[in-house]
Amino acid sequence: MIANYTFFNQLAVASPEIKGLWNFCPVPGTKDKNGNISHAANSTGSGAVIFKKVKNKQNAWEFIKWFTEKDTQTEYGTQIEGLLGTMGRFDTANIEALSELSWSHSEYDRLSAQQKELVEIPVIPSSYAVTRNIMNAFREVVNELENPRDTLIWYNRDINDEITRKRENLGLDTEE
Amino acid sequence: MAKLSAEKTGKKSRKEKRRLLWLSVKKNKACYAMIAPFMIFFVIFTVVPVIMSLPMGFTDFNMAQAPKFIGLSNYTTLFLSDRIFVKSIRVTIVFALFTGPVSYILCFLLAWLINELHPKLKTVFTLIFYAPSMANVYTVWQLIFSGDMNGYINSFLINLGLINAPIQWLTDANYVLGVTIVVQLWISLGAGFLALRAGFQNIDRSMYEAGAIEGIKTRWQELIYIVIPSMGPQLMFAAVMQIVSSFTAGTVAQNLVGFPSTDYRAHTIMTHAYDYGWVRYEMGYSAAICMILFIVMYILNKLISRVLSKYMD
Numbered sequence: 001m002i003a004n005y006t007f008f009n010q011l012a013v014a015s016p017e018i019k020g021l022w023n024f025c026p027v028p029g030t031k032d033k034n035g036n037i038s039h040a041a042n043s044t045g046s047g048a049v050i051f052k053k054v055k056n057k058q059n060a061w062e063f064i065k066w067f068t069e070k071d072t073q074t075e076y077g078t079q080i081e082g083l084l085g086t087m088g089r090f091d092t093a094n095i096e097a098l099s100e101l102s103w104s105h106s107e108y109d110r111l112s113a114q115q116k117e118l119v120e121i122p123v124i125p126s127s128y129a130v131t132r133n134i135m136n137a138f139r140e141v142v143n144e145l146e147n148p149r150d151t152l153i154w155y156n157r158d159i160n161d162e163i164t165r166k167r168e169n170l171g172l173d174t175e176e
Numbered sequence: 177m178a179k180l181s182a183e184k185t186g187k188k189s190r191k192e193k194r195r196l197l198w199l200s201v202k203k204n205k206a207c208y209a210m211i212a213p214f215m216i217f218f219v220i221f222t223v224v225p226v227i228m229s230l231p232m233g234f235t236d237f238n239m240a241q242a243p244k245f246i247g248l249s250n251y252t253t254l255f256l257s258d259r260i261f262v263k264s265i266r267v268t269i270v271f272a273l274f275t276g277p278v279s280y281i282l283c284f285l286l287a288w289l290i291n292e293l294h295p296k297l298k299t300v301f302t303l304i305f306y307a308p309s310m311a312n313v314y315t316v317w318q319l320i321f322s323g324d325m326n327g328y329i330n331s332f333l334i335n336l337g338l339i340n341a342p343i344q345w346l347t348d349a350n351y352v353l354g355v356t357i358v359v360q361l362w363i364s365l366g367a368g369f370l371a372l373r374a375g376f377q378n379i380d381r382s383m384y385e386a387g388a389i390e391g392i393k394t395r396w397q398e399l400i401y402i403v404i405p406s407m408g409p410q411l412m413f414a415a416v417m418q419i420v421s422s423f424t425a426g427t428v429a430q431n432l433v434g435f436p437s438t439d440y441r442a443h444t445i446m447t448h449a450y451d452y453g454w455v456r457y458e459m460g461y462s463a464a465i466c467m468i469l470f471i472v473m474y475i476l477n478k479l480i481s482r483v484l485s486k487y488m489d
Contacts, residue, residue: 128455132436139438143348166456169236 002027004043005111006091013087024107026114040119046093073097125170129162226470233464238457250464261465263440264448267353268423271444274357276422279364283414286365287372288403302373309366314431317359321345321432346432349439356442360428364421368414375410379403408487415480423473426450445469 008024029037048068050060066072074097077090081102092098095115099108121130137155141148167174201208233250237243254261290301320328323344330342345351383402392398404411426446429435433442436451443451445465453462481488 126456136439139344139347139349143344143350169458170238 004091006089009089010087013085025110026117039114039117041114041117042120043118045120068094070094070096070100074100077101124163125172126159126162126166129159129166133159133162229463229466232460233467235460237459237463239459240457243460246460250461251468253461254464254468260440260443261445261448264443264445267440267442268425268444268446270353271357271360271425272419272422275360275364275425276418279361279422280368280414280418282361283365283369283372283418284411287369287376288399290373291376302370305365306369308363313359313363314428317362317432318346321355323347346434347438349441352429352433352437352442356429356432356437359432360422360425363428364418366417366421368417371410371413371417372407375407376403379406405487408484412481412484412488415484416477419473419476419480423469423476 005024008022012019012022026039027041029039031037048064050057050064054060067076073092073094077092077097078101080088080090089101092101095112098111103111121127124130133155137148137151140146140151164174232243234245234247235243236246236250286305290298290305293301322328322330323342323346325331325334325342327342327345329345330339333339334342343351345355379402383406384398387398387402392401424446426444426449429437429442429444429447430450436443436447446469449462449465449469451462452458452465
């Protein structure tokens with residue numbers, strides 16, 4: 001099953017009978033022509049926003065710097081885990097803080113190995129169009145046994161239309 | 177010269193009418209006080225947003241910047257160049273045609289049948305049929321319709337030998353609409369069902385006896401001559417609830433087959449508005465969609481009340 005690592009944690013806590021029998025490993029990879037296996041996968045990111053028109057911009061910036069640094073994230077993660085129990089183990093975005101949370105050494109080694117293979121899909125104003133059209137294309141190929149290349153070209157048109165529409169709407173320059 | 181009052185001429189002037197209205201409000205002020213909490217919430221959370229969404233439908237509002245007035249452009253885009261909106265109209269009409277009348281008749285039949293039972297059994301069965309509309313049933317239905325070979329329906333059909341490979345009920349474009357209609361029918365026995373149940377208990381017993389004396393022989397005659405005319409207000413209420421719920425059905429599809437469904441096959445108007453509002457952050461456009469839906473439902477309600485008007489007292 002391909003899911004994120006907090007799901008494994010929740011499963012392990014919720015059903016103690018699988019403890020020791022189940023484990024997690026890097027995403028199944030694809031072999032390229034040299035025989036190297038690439039375990040590429042993407043992840044969810046988190047971000048913080050400060051609006052231009054707020055009053056205390058400097059204070060907001062100090063707060064964000066403080067909250068995202070390693071010590072604060074570690075303390076936050078351990079306290080959340082103390083409140084919610086092991087099932088509430090917090091998946092912090094701060095990589096150094098992740099090493100300080102209560103993952104065992106072998107688990108942390110596997111997590112950081114996967115992290116090195118991280119490939120991210122850029123987020124653009126119409127990312128929803130990309131996700132849903134690729135999903136539609138995938139389902140059409142699998143369920144209706146269509147030609148993959150034709151289907152992708154067809155849905156790619158929808159993606160491009162949506163990106164152009166959204167960029168015009170937001171006043172960004174489009175490729176015409 | 178003193179103004180002629182209502183008792184003398186029989187015709188009330190505007191001032192007279194207002195005074196009488198104020199007097200009747202003061203007389204019933206306990207009743208008004210009791211409905212005041214609900215009315216306040218209703219006005220703030222239902223009436224005000226509906227009124228606010230009319231001007232919002234003429235703007236381009238993405239919630240991070242101030243709304244920009246663009247006139248009728250939203251409405252023209254909706255009808256002329258939005259393919260998905262036209263698709264969603266078709267889906268909503270299919271949905272409403274299948275679930276609306278079928279569910280209404282089902283509510284009525286079930287209420288009628290339950291009415292025949294022993295009083296203690298009545299409560300049990302009413303609860304059993306009403307429970308799906310309260311509970312969150314999507315997890316169970318996702319289990320039943322699950323796409324791998326262990327889902328209940330798939331394993332049942334494979335064991336019987338009817339199919340060889342599991343059918344992707346929730347992601348195959350051909351099946352999503354059917355699956356959504358089935359689940360929607362199952363959870364549609366809601367407030368209208370309860371109203372009809374109550375209505376059945378309130379039919380005057382003496383009418384049945386009078387009917388038997390007059391010569392009513394079959395249950396069918398009893399149905400159309402006694403039961404339906406006595407239940408006019410409840411039928412009206414159940415019809416209104418049914419129209420509203422079948423035209424604004426969006427959550428069933430979202431929770432069951434994903435948002436958006438494969439190839440927009442189970443994409444109702446409500447889901448389309450939700451998509452533009454919460455995923456694409458174009459509030460003006462989704463306000464325009466909702467306003468169109470509101471107008472359509474208003475017209476339908478007027479039609480239904482005209483049809484049922486001869487049964488209302």
